[in-house]
Amino acid sequence: MTLKDIAKKAGVSTMTVSNVINGKHSHVSAQTIEKINKIIKEYNYVPNLSARSLTSKTSHIIAILVSSNTNETADNFLENPYAGRIISIIEQELQKNGYYTMIYSITQKEDLTCLIKNWHVDGIIFLYPENKNLLNEVYSAGYCPIAVFDSDIDNPDIINICTDDYLGLYLSTEYLIKKGHTNIAFIANYKGNPLLTRRFQGYYQALKDYNLPIKENYVFPFSPNYEGGVSAGKAIMTCSENITAAVTTSDLCAAGIIEGCRQNGFCVPQDLSIIGFDNSILCRYTFPQLTSVSQNMEKKAKTAVHLLLKKIKTGNLQENNFKKIPVKIIERSSVI
Amino acid sequence: MTLKDIAKKAGVSTMTVSNVINGKHSHVSAQTIEKINKIIKEYNYVPNLSARSLTSKTSHIIAILVSSNTNETADNFLENPYAGRIISIIEQELQKNGYYTMIYSITQKEDLTCLIKNWHVDGIIFLYPENKNLLNEVYSAGYCPIAVFDSDIDNPDIINICTDDYLGLYLSTEYLIKKGHTNIAFIANYKGNPLLTRRFQGYYQALKDYNLPIKENYVFPFSPNYEGGVSAGKAIMTCSENITAAVTTSDLCAAGIIEGCRQNGFCVPQDLSIIGFDNSILCRYTFPQLTSVSQNMEKKAKTAVHLLLKKIKTGNLQENNFKKIPVKIIERSSVI
DNA sequence: CTGAAAGCGCTTACAG
DNA sequence: CTGAAAGCGCTTACAG
Numbered sequence: 096m097t098l099k100d101i102a103k104k105a106g107v108s109t110m111t112v113s114n115v116i117n118g119k120h121s122h123v124s125a126q127t128i129e130k131i132n133k134i135i136k137e138y139n140y141v142p143n144l145s146a147r148s149l150t151s152k153t154s155h156i157i158a159i160l161v162s163s164n165t166n167e168t169a170d171n172f173l174e175n176p177y178a179g180r181i182i183s184i185i186e187q188e189l190q191k192n193g194y195y196t197m198i199y200s201i202t203q204k205e206d207l208t209c210l211i212k213n214w215h216v217d218g219i220i221f222l223y224p225e226n227k228n229l230l231n232e233v234y235s236a237g238y239c240p241i242a243v244f245d246s247d248i249d250n251p252d253i254i255n256i257c258t259d260d261y262l263g264l265y266l267s268t269e270y271l272i273k274k275g276h277t278n279i280a281f282i283a284n285y286k287g288n289p290l291l292t293r294r295f296q297g298y299y300q301a302l303k304d305y306n307l308p309i310k311e312n313y314v315f316p317f318s319p320n321y322e323g324g325v326s327a328g329k330a331i332m333t334c335s336e337n338i339t340a341a342v343t344t345s346d347l348c349a350a351g352i353i354e355g356c357r358q359n360g361f362c363v364p365q366d367l368s369i370i371g372f373d374n375s376i377l378c379r380y381t382f383p384q385l386t387s388v389s390q391n392m393e394k395k396a397k398t399a400v401h402l403l404l405k406k407i408k409t410g411n412l413q414e415n416n417f418k419k420i421p422v423k424i425i426e427r428s429s430v431i
Numbered sequence: 432m433t434l435k436d437i438a439k440k441a442g443v444s445t446m447t448v449s450n451v452i453n454g455k456h457s458h459v460s461a462q463t464i465e466k467i468n469k470i471i472k473e474y475n476y477v478p479n480l481s482a483r484s485l486t487s488k489t490s491h492i493i494a495i496l497v498s499s500n501t502n503e504t505a506d507n508f509l510e511n512p513y514a515g516r517i518i519s520i521i522e523q524e525l526q527k528n529g530y531y532t533m534i535y536s537i538t539q540k541e542d543l544t545c546l547i548k549n550w551h552v553d554g555i556i557f558l559y560p561e562n563k564n565l566l567n568e569v570y571s572a573g574y575c576p577i578a579v580f581d582s583d584i585d586n587p588d589i590i591n592i593c594t595d596d597y598l599g600l601y602l603s604t605e606y607l608i609k610k611g612h613t614n615i616a617f618i619a620n621y622k623g624n625p626l627l628t629r630r631f632q633g634y635y636q637a638l639k640d641y642n643l644p645i646k647e648n649y650v651f652p653f654s655p656n657y658e659g660g661v662s663a664g665k666a667i668m669t670c671s672e673n674i675t676a677a678v679t680t681s682d683l684c685a686a687g688i689i690e691g692c693r694q695n696g697f698c699v700p701q702d703l704s705i706i707g708f709d710n711s712i713l714c715r716y717t718f719p720q721l722t723s724v725s726q727n728m729e730k731k732a733k734t735a736v737h738l739l740l741k742k743i744k745t746g747n748l749q750e751n752n753f754k755k756i757p758v759k760i761i762e763r764s765s766v767i
Numbered sequence: 768c769t770g771a772a773a774g775c776g777c778t779t780a781c782a783g
Numbered sequence: 784c785t786g787a788a789a790g791c792g793c794t795t796a797c798a799g
Contacts, residue, residue, distance in 0.1 A: 097776055108786045113778065124784060141548040145490065146776035148481040149791045159534075163523060179514040186534050187499060195550070198495075198522050198532050212477040214531070321715065350716045357718065379657065380686045380713055382693065433792055444770045449794065460768060482792035485775045 096140045104138075105131050116142060144195075154215040156195045157403070159185060160207065160233075162225045163200035177375065177392065178222065181244075184396035185220060192404055201229070211238045218242070218403045240406040242399040247289040254406065254416050256399045260290055263388040263422040264297030267342045267370040270386075270424050272305050274431070276340035276368060279307070282327045282352065283344045284316035291319070294344050294372075312336050319344040324351020325358070331367060332359045339368065340430070346371035349429070350381045368430040383428035395420050432476045440474075441467050452478060480531075490551040492531045493739070495521060496543065496569075498561045499536035513711065513728065514558065517580075520732035521556060528740055537565070547574045554578070554739045576742040578735040583625040590742065590752050592735045596626055599724040599758045600633030603678045603706040606722075606760050608641045610767070612676035612704060615643070618663045618688065619680045620652035627655070630680050630708075648672050655680040660687020661694070667703060668695045675703065676766070682707035685765070686717045704766040719764035731756050 098116075102109040107127060114123050115131045134140075148154040159182060186196040197214065201207050207229075210216060219241045224230040227248055234241055234253055242254035264281075271279050281298045285291035295314075302309045315330055317323035324343070328351065331338050343349045349371035353363045363369055363383060371378060374389035398418050405411075434452075438445040443463060450459050451467045470476075484490040495518060522532040533550065537543050543565075546552060555577045560566040563584055570577055570589055578590035600617075607615050617634045621627035631650075638645045651666055653659035660679070664687065667674050679685045685707035689699045699705055699719060707714060710725035734754050741747075 099776075109777080110786055111784090114785090117778090127784085139544075141545050143485070143551070143776050144549040145481040145484040145551065146791090147778075149479070149485055149776080149793085150778040152791085154481065161519070161522075163519070179518070182515070182518075182534065183497070183499070183536065186497075187536055190536065195546075196534050198518065198534050200519065200523055200526065208475075209477050210531075213480040215479070215481065347716070354718065377713070377716055380683070380717060382690065382718055435792075445793080446770055447768090450769090453794090463768085479792050482775090483794075485777085485792080486794040488775085
């Protein structure tokens with residue numbers, strides 16, 4: 096079943112069928128439309144998108160790029176529990192808008208330009224590019240609009256959807272302050288890391304706004320992962336600062352802290368209140384369950400899709416390319 | 432840059448360039464090949480796959496299908512931590528073989544045949560189809576080879592890659608037996624569920640092989656999720672059977688049991704040894720860390736890809752369509 | 768070993 | 784409101 100076949104059956108030209116399919120109804124009479132639609136339904140006709148793509152120079156394919164480590168054993172971003180969720184939301188949103196989702200892991204620039212030229216990809220969503228160079232190369236190749244999440248690129252043409260990191264730590268610190276804590280630790284080796292630095296600044300500002308002491312000893316510069324958390328938990332419980340609460344920059348780190356405390360005979364939250372970051376599925380399965388800062392993943396993903404599609408449709412590159420998505424605290428049992 | 436342009440620059444016909452690109456070297460002299468490859472590199476030429484797809488009737492696109500609930504708030508399979516990992520492995524394996532990965536969530540059959548016709552999809556990997564009808568409809572549409580995981584379909588033409596469920600529970604039960612346990616509970620409402628029934632049979636057979644009593648009271652028919660686990664944990668600790676160990680059919684359920692015990696003042700593993708199933712990322716973040724049955728996800732994904740591609744290439748539909756992938760126990764701290 | 772012709776299934780750009 | 788012509792960039796099938 097092709098356009099031609101439909102046209103023959105309807106006794107019209109292929110152009111007319113094409114116009115009906117593409118909703119260019121101003122060019123076709125109401126009766127003709129009805130007749131054609133009937134035949135399309137009857138024969139269950141579906142257009143061949145390769146052919147359409149070939150002539151129209153637009154594929155309606157969006158590529159989700161994932162940087163994959165060449166190191167086979169290393170954790171891949173896709174194994175992050177968030178990856179599935181964000182891809183799921185993106186795909187459904189694209190589908191709703193008549194776009195198709197290709198997923199593609201890349202290790203080098205070359206791979207990528209191939210993919211784009213191969214399929215005339217209309218847009219790219221680059222999930223957490225590990226290195227900026229790769230992103231910039233993709234950008235400067237200039238093939239199509241690009242969206243990323245939580246990037247520190249300073250390119251105003253790339254759509255950049257960011258969690259409000261500053262706000263996240265401001266809120267979590269404030270939450271502990273309002274529970275009566277005054278000696279609050281910050282766990283992360285933030286120096287030199289822009290994202291972690293923004294989070295540190297939220298912590299810093301909250302302490303300042305509430306006139307609490309800000310001590311360098313309150314900062315535990317461990318990596319914000321499980322192992323770093325375990326170390327931090329031990330370090331906090333054995334230091335001399337009488338710390339009663341800690342903010343973190345990941346749930347994994349918070350889970351590690353719970354374990355680190357436990358290994359030294361202490362308990363969360365009785366001996367130490369903690370707050371995670373991400374509100375990941377993990378929060379429900381630690382003991383105690385983790386209070387955490389929730390990123391609005393759905394809003395992040397949908398915003399990225401909408402801005403990308405808008406850019407594709409209008410060709411307007413300047414507008415609204417940076418969005419901060421608010422966060423909120425999800426209360427569970429790791430704070431008293 | 433098109434084939435034509437390359438041909439002009441090389442002073443040959445488009446056919447010759449096409450042959451070189453497609454590796455049909457028997458038809459072209461060595462010098463010509465070299466000359467053409469040089470030009471292709473120089474101009475960074477990449478073939479247009481829409482055009483190729485249009486003429487060759489093969490797209491090199493594989494669709495990963497995900498059933499998405501119409502219910503917006505319900506958990507989607509993609510939010511399962513496994514989803515990202517399996518998709519990641521599939522995509523990389525497909526890419527290695529020159530195929531492209533589209534991802535597509537479906538709610539009805541109609542969506543699907545559209546996708547396939549639209550893009551001339553060469554093959555389908557259907558991730559955990561929720562209902563068999565959907566899968567059977569896809570199959571009977573007859574468009575292209577299909578692979579699924581852990582399905583109970585009895586269609587020998589569909590590639591079906593299964594974890595060895597029987598072996599999994601046999602091993603976990605045997606593991607507890609060898610640690611000296613004799614009163615071992617099985618947690619899952621397995622009746623009527625083929626997958627859970629296979630797992631139950633592994634448990635049953637292990638007890639039998641080691642001449643241990645098999646009591647109906649050892650079976651706790653709760654749903655194998657977190658909430659079911661919590662209920663099971665309470666039920667086990669308050670029943671009269673003096674149960675000292677339990678096998679489960681999911682890590683979430685095992686995590687729930689830990690919590691259920693805790694709520695009744697008992698501890699894993701001191702009061703109850705438990706084994707999870709899936710060896711998910713969760714195992715590292717519960718307390719105690721979960722000993723679990725590990726599915727070989729990598730092997731599952733790669734096997735699915737290889738059988739699918741083989742079927743696409745050979746057109747042979749009969750062979751090797753069912754594979755059982757072995758499992759193993761990963762030891763952590765939830766058993767004594 | 769190489770090439771001229773025809774065609775895949777659409778859309779664009781134009782004419783009426 | 785409708786249609787005939789040309790073309791997108793490739794490959795198939797054939798001829799030499």
